[in-house]
Amino acid sequence: MTMAAGRDELRAPGQAVPYEDELEASDSADDVSESAENPSENAEDLEDPGDGEGAVPEAGPQVKRVRVRRSVAGRRLDKYMHGRFPRISRTLIQKWIKDGEITVNDLPAKPSYEPKEGDIVRIVIPPPPPSEVVPQDIPLDILYEDDWLIVINKPIGMVCHPAYASQTGTIANAVAGYAERLSKGSDPFRPGIVHRLDKNTTGVMLIAKCDEAHWRVSLQFERRTVKKEYFAVVHGRVSLDGDVIHKPLAPHPDTTQRMILPGSIYPPRQAMFKEAITEYRVRRRYAGYTAVDLFPRTGRTHQLRVHMSSLGHPIVGDRLYGGRLVSERELSGEGSSLPLFEFQALHARRLRLVHPIQETPLDIEAPLPPHLARLTELLEGHRNDR
Numbered sequence: 001m002t003m004a005a006g007r008d009e010l011r012a013p014g015q016a017v018p019y020e021d022e023l024e025a026s027d028s029a030d031d032v033s034e035s036a037e038n039p040s041e042n043a044e045d046l047e048d049p050g051d052g053e054g055a056v057p058e059a060g061p062q063v064k065r066v067r068v069r070r071s072v073a074g075r076r077l078d079k080y081m082h083g084r085f086p087r088i089s090r091t092l093i094q095k096w097i098k099d100g101e102i103t104v105n106d107l108p109a110k111p112s113y114e115p116k117e118g119d120i121v122r123i124v125i126p127p128p129p130p131s132e133v134v135p136q137d138i139p140l141d142i143l144y145e146d147d148w149l150i151v152i153n154k155p156i157g158m159v160c161h162p163a164y165a166s167q168t169g170t171i172a173n174a175v176a177g178y179a180e181r182l183s184k185g186s187d188p189f190r191p192g193i194v195h196r197l198d199k200n201t202t203g204v205m206l207i208a209k210c211d212e213a214h215w216r217v218s219l220q221f222e223r224r225t226v227k228k229e230y231f232a233v234v235h236g237r238v239s240l241d242g243d244v245i246h247k248p249l250a251p252h253p254d255t256t257q258r259m260i261l262p263g264s265i266y267p268p269r270q271a272m273f274k275e276a277i278t279e280y281r282v283r284r285r286y287a288g289y290t291a292v293d294l295f296p297r298t299g300r301t302h303q304l305r306v307h308m309s310s311l312g313h314p315i316v317g318d319r320l321y322g323g324r325l326v327s328e329r330e331l332s333g334e335g336s337s338l339p340l341f342e343f344q345a346l347h348a349r350r351l352r353l354v355h356p357i358q359e360t361p362l363d364i365e366a367p368l369p370p371h372l373a374r375l376t377e378l379l380e381g382h383r384n385d386r
Contacts, residue, residue, distance in 0.1 A: 061126050068119040078111040081123065096123065133162060133191055138174035143204065144364050148357045150179060150207040153366040160196040162189045175207050183214035194218060202369045203348025216356030221299065229350035230294040230304055231368065233375055234313040235323060238290040242281040245307040248273035249300045258320060259302045261310055276300040278307040286383035289316065291376065305344060318344035332382040341371040
């Protein structure tokens with residue numbers, strides 16, 4: 001299924017296309033810096049031969065043809081077409097001319113070409129990108145399911161939802177292919193998605209099948225009554241048995257892929273920092289490493305990763321925040337020298353909440369994934385620090 005995108009102008013290939021009624025050539029005045037004349041007075045809309053029987057379906061590309069009634073000195077083809085279709089950006093029109101999607105008398109043209117009286121300009125407007133997630137048959141590890149909820153054990157390497165229309169292979173694609181119904185929420189790219197985990201973080205993830213379940217669970221997250229528990233292995237020997245880290249976070253000013261703490265060398269505006277609180281408890285100490293349980297009280301991006309790094313104990317494998325890759329040989333003195341894995345050793349182990357419809361306690365746990373199970377096995381066998 002496809003839905004028309006927003007009514008903003010087209011900005012780049014693959015982005016929103018105007019609504020169908022906006023694809024008609026404009027009758028309003030255009031670029032007065034070139035000419036004060038109304039462009040509709042200088043052109044005539046023609047019915048394209050492909051608009052009749054056997055034409056491309058509505059979801060496909062739309063073809064428009066315009067006959068130039070009168071030449072206007074100095075008016076380039078790109079500016080002329082932007083005047084006829086003002087909701088399409090001139091930059092995109094230039095690209096379409098270069099790509100052959102806009103032709104003059106069925107021949108390629110240049111953006112600088114000046115249309116002449118009698119010229120027939122043809123424009124092929126691509127279909128709008130899909131604005132709903134494409135269902136895919138991707139296996140899911142179901143931890144719990146009823147008429148209102150699905151709880152999965154999120155695998156490694158999968159993002160939660162598409163970042164753009166054509167992206168596939170996400171959790172959202174998988175659950176759309178699995179479930180007969182999902183909550184809609186406010187974003188068509190996130191059907192059923194109540195909360196998110198990082199691409200390379202595994203573990204418990206909750207999906208809502210209906211809107212009522214979605215907003216009721218979201219309210220619990222907002223009120224911080226959902227109890228989240230993570231397992232991680234960090235570098236170094238954590239000295240305290242447990243503590244609470246209360247350090248606000250903000251996006252890095254130069255990238256959306258990294259978060260920073262106050263006092264960084266490139267601090268953003270103070271107003272951009274948001275409260276972030278993490279409780280940690282030591283589960284087991286090893287020579288050079290510590291297994292910890294993490295209990296986030298807030299849900300900021302990369303919160304657990306940044307907070308543990310701020311203590312001088314980055315999560316194993318988390319190179320973004322100071323962690324190192326480890327190998328079987330490094331941990332045991334034998335075996336492969338290749339990294340066990342190339343991402344953070346972090347797992348969403350447990351989620352506790354009140355069932356949004358039945359109002360009964362719901363406690364879901366996810367077993368450790370193989371890569372973390374192997375890491376802990378090596379630590380127990382070769383780095384036991386008792």
